[in-house]
Amino acid sequence: MSFKYLLLSLITVIASQQVYAQNFEAEIAVGYSSYATKDLIRFQDEIISGNRLSFKTTDRFPAQPYLQITVAKIMGDGNRVGFFWGYLSTGGRLTVSDYSGEVSSDQILINHELGVNLNLYIEDLKSEKIAPFFQMKISALLSRLELFDQAHLSNGESYKEELTLIAQNASITPSIGLDTNIISTPLRVTVGYLIQVTEFPFHLRENRDAKLRISGDNTVGPGLTGLRVSVSGVLSF
Amino acid sequence: MKKILATISVLCFITGCKYSPSGSNYIERSQEVIPIVANLSVSPVLEIEDTLKVFGYIDFHYDIDVGNKQVYSFEFWLDDDSHENNWGSQSWNLTGSHSLYTNNYEDGEHTIHIKLITSSGRENIADKLDTEFLETRFAIPLWFDNGPASPVSVTKVNKEAGRIQVNWEMYRRPDLEEYRVYKMQTIDGFYNSEQYVGTSESRELTSIIDPQYIGGKVNYRVDVKIGHSYKYSNGEPFTYSGSYPQFISADTVGSNQLQIKWTSCKYPANFGKYEIYNSTINQEWTIDNVNDTTVSFQFSDNGTPHTLILSTHPEGNNNFRNVRQDTLYIN
Numbered sequence A: 001m002s003f004k005y006l007l008l009s010l011i012t013v014i015a016s017q018q019v020y021a022q023n024f025e026a027e028i029a030v031g032y033s034s035y036a037t038k039d040l041i042r043f044q045d046e047i048i049s050g051n052r053l054s055f056k057t058t059d060r061f062p063a064q065p066y067l068q069i070t071v072a073k074i075m076g077d078g079n080r081v082g083f084f085w086g087y088l089s090t091g092g093r094l095t096v097s098d099y100s101g102e103v104s105s106d107q108i109l110i111n112h113e114l115g116v117n118l119n120l121y122i123e124d125l126k127s128e129k130i131a132p133f134f135q136m137k138i139s140a141l142l143s144r145l146e147l148f149d150q151a152h153l154s155n156g157e158s159y160k161e162e163l164t165l166i167a168q169n170a171s172i173t174p175s176i177g178l179d180t181n182i183i184s185t186p187l188r189v190t191v192g193y194l195i196q197v198t199e200f201p202f203h204l205r206e207n208r209d210a211k212l213r214i215s216g217d218n219t220v221g222p223g224l225t226g227l228r229v230s231v232s233g234v235l236s237f
Numbered sequence B: 001m002k003k004i005l006a007t008i009s010v011l012c013f014i015t016g017c018k019y020s021p022s023g024s025n026y027i028e029r030s031q032e033v034i035p036i037v038a039n040l041s042v043s044p045v046l047e048i049e050d051t052l053k054v055f056g057y058i059d060f061h062y063d064i065d066v067g068n069k070q071v072y073s074f075e076f077w078l079d080d081d082s083h084e085n086n087w088g089s090q091s092w093n094l095t096g097s098h099s100l101y102t103n104n105y106e107d108g109e110h111t112i113h114i115k116l117i118t119s120s121g122r123e124n125i126a127d128k129l130d131t132e133f134l135e136t137r138f139a140i141p142l143w144f145d146n147g148p149a150s151p152v153s154v155t156k157v158n159k160e161a162g163r164i165q166v167n168w169e170m171y172r173r174p175d176l177e178e179y180r181v182y183k184m185q186t187i188d189g190f191y192n193s194e195q196y197v198g199t200s201e202s203r204e205l206t207s208i209i210d211p212q213y214i215g216g217k218v219n220y221r222v223d224v225k226i227g228h229s230y231k232y233s234n235g236e237p238f239t240y241s242g243s244y245p246q247f248i249s250a251d252t253v254g255s256n257q258l259q260i261k262w263t264s265c266k267y268p269a270n271f272g273k274y275e276i277y278n279s280t281i282n283q284e285w286t287i288d289n290v291n292d293t294t295v296s297f298q299f300s301d302n303g304t305p306h307t308l309i310l311s312t313h314p315e316g317n318n319n320f321r322n323v324r325q326d327t328l329y330i331n
Helices: A003-015 A038-049 B002-016
Strands: A024-033 A056-060 A064-074 A080-098 A101-121 A130-153 A158-180 A187-196 A207-211 A226-236 B037-043 B046-048 B051-054 B057-065 B071-078 B086-089 B095-101 B108-119 B133-144 B154-160 B163-168 B176-187 B195-200 B207-210 B216-226 B232-234 B238-242 B247-253 B257-262 B271-278 B283-287 B294-298 B306-314 B324-330
Touching (some): A038 A056, A080 A130, A101 A158, B057 B108, B086 B095, B163 B216, B176 B207, B195 B207, B247 B324
Parallel strands (some): B051 B133
Antiparallel strands (some): A024 A226, A056 A080, A187 A226, B176 B195, B176 B216, B271 B283
């Protein structure tokens, strides 16, 4: 959890605010996201059940901060159409240690999101200080799963094994949001729910047929469906 | 300036927000190693004074309990770990037996080893990752003895309940088949041919009663026969000498009665009878009471000498070599 980076980003975003311009805006959003990651949690359980080591799940894909950068065109009626890039990372860990050594199995999930968004303002509720809107995002989810197993023994021996898999999926994110200038600083608050609409599993980068599977021939996908809450600053130009 | 700050913030976020798991799960475990238990034996074997003596083919029996340990190798070794003495290996059965032909090796001290490589069984991480090994050895020192039989000595001959008992030292090597006891007696100062006294097929039974001995000088010898050789090993003779019945007097009793006396047999348990033969008058007396040591007969004092022979016989045996004789000449 890199809270210091989140804080630094927020401070910097706020400090970088300018008044709205007329045609384009750049939005930097910092938020918090949760994930279903059901497959990955089953994947962890599978590792534990098939292992002689007394692994314990210490990290189970917790909700993590995410970043999104959007460039949007401001339409004549004030609505926005833009494209965006988003980044988030979460992960899991199975680990055990005793006097003889330590073993851990990490699963790092990194997701890049590329897509388009549309902000439609609710004119009836719009005022000088607040402007509520509906937002719809359609995006491609480019996920990477880094599996990193390592063991360090007290006799000095150590073992490492790494494997990287990727997955590509699509999502939609219906959201509602609010532009506000109450504290003399233009901020945008958005609450949405990402729905992963495809379930393509992780596979080796060089071989799409080499899919990540667990028992029962079930494949493992990223499972990024979840809540997204963000606060963003907007830079108009 | 603010745009630059925004760019920096984005870069910081991207580089810093790759998730980094930090959980730990330390488990306290005992470091004790539960020892492997082995029940080992060799057969056939002779245990003498804490030494296990073997010969020929032996079977090495083992029953090993490794508990929760995983066995990686299980080997038999003779003496050291040199390749020449590797007796075999197996990793699938911890209970069984293994044969060895000891004649292939020099007589003397050897050691049979079991060399066992297992997991430590401590069930710690190193153990479960198969990186912690436990080498356990079990050894049985043996004495290989495939040589010919060696002799045993008679230790003593003692009088026991009216008989004599021959005692010899125990044979302390394997594969004893029997002890055979022989004796040679002197008759009239000359050794007679040897006589068989008896056999003991028990290693621990190292004494025997001579049921024929009724006195005189005798040499006892114990021979040893082992199973893997047809030859007997002859022991050194042991001389024993005891008195035998002899005439002690010839007295005139009454008118022309001559009473002959002799010493009684000192081994009454073996005693059979006295026979007194007067060759002059061709008269013989047989007496079966060991304590009845007199005989009288009519003696005509006409100058004719009488020759009397006292023969003492052991019970139930008429072999002349066991009969002791004494001669009395009366003029």
